[in-house]
Amino acid sequence: MKKIACLLLLLALAGTTTLQAQDTYVPYDPEIYRLIDRYQILYGNQPIANEQRGLHPAVRPFGRKDVAALAEISARNAQTSVDQFNTEYLLNDNWNYTDQESNNSARPLFNTFYTNRTDLFHYEGRDFVVRVNPVLHVEVGHDNQSDGIRYTNTRGVQVEGVIDDRLSFYTIIAETQAKFPEYVVRRFEQENVVPHEGWWKRFKGDGFDFLNARGYLNYNLTKHVEIQLGHDRHFIGNGYRSLLLSDYAPPSFFLKLNTQVWRIHYMNLFQELTAKYRRLSQDVLFDKKYMAFHRLGVQITDNFDLGISETVIFGRRKGRFELQYLNPIIFYRSIEQAIGSEDNVTLAADFRWNIWNRVQLYGQLMLDEFLLNEVKAGNGWWANKQAGQVGAKYINAFGLDNLDLQGEVNIIRPYTYQHLDNFRNFQHFNQPLAHPIGANLYEAIGVVRYQPIPRLNLTGKAIYTKYGQDEYSATDTINWGGNVNLPYTLRPTDYGHKIAQGNTTNQLHLDLNASFQLRHNVFVDVKQILRRSDAEINSFDLNTSFTSFAFRWNIPQRLHEF
Template structure:
């Protein structure tokens, strides 16, 4: 890591170009961005929707184009929101507050406090998430109580910075507590401690520095999440696991976007007395995205998960362009290599087709043999988005199918499997599943958004007893060395389970980035073993300020 930091210092010394920061990842806001990318993205080709988060400068450019075409009151409101939220990268914002507080706060509509001159910009905002709910499977109210602060800005138009700090206490719904009991971690979070009766206390910290090395090359160093893919789920890298330390290089020239991502991950997490250094592992990932046409993007990616003892990084994986699998074979072939492809195709400015293919292991002979070899570890995704469906403005539909074979993402041990802090880096449910997702989003009024989600999953649970676990390929944390069988493996093997997760949410924006949510979740889980059957109804009300919804969709 000293080598990486030295290279970063050298790059910073040589750099000279204006720099922006990123739009904080929020699936609801990102849906708006992706909606307008489908409609007008061929006029803003630099926005790569398969690599998130997005730069504010690119989003502002897309919002400027969208504003020229917005006809309905809702689209005008949405584009104005995007322009105001990215005000320091556009001249088309209408962000001035009519009544600033004490002449210093909320001088503009989007920020509690802001300052900008030719050398320095700063945005400061509060973070608040107050959620109260009731779960049919537990006693007492469920709640989330998050308070924090968010800062971002630029220095000398060259260095961008971002920080998010949040203190949290929570009592989750019963199905979330079941996941915590299984893996000993709070979903999406790192270290935690008990809080009162069946509650959890945890601190969230994210941040980064980013710098433009040239007109086309950017470097970023920080502690945050990454998302790869255009789907609702990602089979490559999702936002489910906690933030992690990373170094990222992004190169965008002509129709080519190339990303190199190096990360330090936590291999395992043990709660206990006293201070303990958790074991580390590392990841190297790169993705090559090519705009084949203005509307069709093709991506190729590969990654390696590895460990080399206490704090040692494999320097050969720093090579930004080499085929990782060849390196992995040359040094002994003990690491976890994955590769695959993704695509996005916008059609007639109304429809988007997208998909991912991920290969964890691939032997053509075994695939053609059709004998269910355990090492046939692959995952596939195919989906579509339909904007202004059936001619109804601001009615957006999305459908998605995900298929993941047993033992995908598993490896020899926690030092090479595809997880961080005991949480999957890709699909939150692990593997050994079929999944069908349907999403309806409708915005009947500028400030009111209605969202309905149906997630139907057929998966095979591992058999767990008081003394042993039979590994049928669902839980990423288990070792494939302890697999139940070598051949005859099929998707859904183990304890066959059908699960339906329904989410109906009404969201009202009171003012810029201040939301009220009314949510109803209904879950039904039918398993081959009756003791694992569960039916849950969870109703909640939330007040959110500069923070996305906390979703538990597994």
């Protein structure tokens, strides 16, 4: 796959002559993307001058050019000091794609650093733009179930830029040493991986040391088609969770094509994934598998979007990629049948409906397996594997400026995302590609966000999850359909399955956070997490209270919400 991706990129670079300016992407930070969501709901149905393209909110991350265009619309409409501050933030953060920023620095350092307000160092020439920024996350906290201070210490650098208005690039590299709260350590013990991360090593007893590196190249093949190659995460959907593809698992190698014409957005995503992570004393090449994903999104009206997508996950002997899945405009199921494979194909739909420039309704439906007769029978057939989501966002709730509410319900049937082996299940590096808990669950999420003054954000989250854990003995594992790493052949029966079966667990996760922006992309956070988890079988004392204080610079919060 790497050879194919490189060949496509080289052909693009060699064969294209007259192109539009190309942009990098806004690094995925849920809190920053919350602002983008807010102004897309408030003003997203207004036309963008001289543009055929627009922002398609269900495919994330977003291009900086699209975000800058949205911020320009917001700048013309913002009425409160908070909205003016947020709009100025978005304009300044994407300064090289707008002429409406107010980004001049009053006191540059040594006439070289911070010559604008956003970047430690930048250079803007006729044919070349580069931005260089430090990355820092220092957090200390206390967990009632752990001994000693819990902390996170991340240091790194990110670099992005554009060459000849055609080729854009982005890279970030950061090293982290951390000691996590006990509930995160228990998740590590379950999967033998640090949540969200790849390779790791032990650090000072109960700590972890790991490196995070992401990067990509982005290039326009034509005015309406772009190609992207690199290592990164992706998120599909408008919700707090994604049931199709989320940012929970580690970054992976990918090739992406984006086609955007009129009201249509079509994305092809090809990823190389790690089938199974095994930590051994010597270096061993991990087994590979692949994912091919395509989604057709249509803006049916100015405020209603509909997306239809298909995914196939597969593995071949010696890590070979199935070349037929490279066809960007074919039904994957037909290829699967034509080659006689048992690859894992899923179908999905998602929608987003903005109402009165104040409310957004959204949802997803994913079909892993589906037989209508078995659904009608209502007898709990194991292979009726589906997942559904419905949610709503309410902007300036009850007439109170800058009070935003979000509610969401997720339902995932047992054995969804599982398959015969690790080469076809919905995981990467032992971690789920969609919902972080896996499957076999009901979930209700409520989020309250309030920004009383420009630099202060207050957020409260409540996540209630009822899910079924597997049952373990000294000699056997009963697979009740929640752990995506297990093969569905370990199921105890073919019928009688219901959601949250097995070791039924009720879990409540509360998160209260106050975040103050000292200067552009420099934040101070105070956080309180309260968790309660009750399982029917072998229930432990899992009542957690974790209090933390953090300093962040050009990096999002590290969230462990599972």
